[in-house]
Amino acid sequence: MRHLLTLNDVTSDEIRRIFALTEDLKEKFLQGIREPLFPGRVMALVFEKQSLRTRVSFQAGMAHMGGSSMMLGADVGFGKRERVDDFTRVLCEFVDVIVMRCKHHETVEQVAKYATCPVVNGLTDQAHPCQALADLFTIQEHYGSLEGTKLAWVGDANNVATSLAIGCGRLGVEFSIASPKGYQFSSEFLDSLHAQCPDLKFTATEDPFEAVQNASAIYTDVWASMGQEGEQEQRRRDFADYQVNQKLMDAAPSEALFMHCLPAKRGEEVTDEVLDGPNSAVVQQAGNRMHAQKGVLAWLLGAQS
């Protein structure tokens, strides 16, 4: 049984296969073709946190492929009404794939342990693999190839950053990160990253201007993620020098993309000028969430039959 909890769960070749499926499905979608690849298949989404992009892109994508989906809200009592193992084993009697958005990464691991159908991580505190796949696909689409590209992350070393770092390692993309002290990757994560991706070209610095040198894309995310709202004020102070503004964009090659997973806090981690500027890829990235997740579903569900 294959799951997608982090990008450590997929090999480089498997990501390339997912990207090939993504490209094909996107091309057909743009031509108005929606092949019913998975008629009668059902996806359940269990979300402990808010979502626009992840939820809608998965549900729309499943509908395009002839399947159906259901968003399970608080009324199913996930984690409250019965044990997670009982919940999961019963849910798997009804559905073919589960997408989870969890406060704690351990919860999605627990669901995957008991699931008899594939489980996909739609964001946890530690990882956002579907986001990273869509983002790397976006860079590949923009430059025609990922060869020789470099992604520079500016800000909190959070769930999106960890997934992008692994994704870059899997696909041969250079990865640099600029974060203030106290908000950098943990040594445990770095050990795992280098063990998983021994060839990854990786640099970590506190200086955003150093990180964006020669970058093909500059990526940032909110300073306080969901669940960290209480730290917002402290983080505003700690990240004050990490805003992606035109001055920082000007330190990178003129063609460098600006990327953000969204939702953004405009005026904090990014200025309106950059977010709405000519190099901004944010809407393309969001759109590619749907295409890349259709690629993931085609790979996961196709692998079952």
Ligand code: CP
């Ligand atoms: N980028 C992303 O995952 O957005 P949502 O939180 O709206 O799903």
Ligand code: NVA
């Ligand atoms: N780091 C953000 C990403 C949202 C898509 C969060 O976890 O809230």
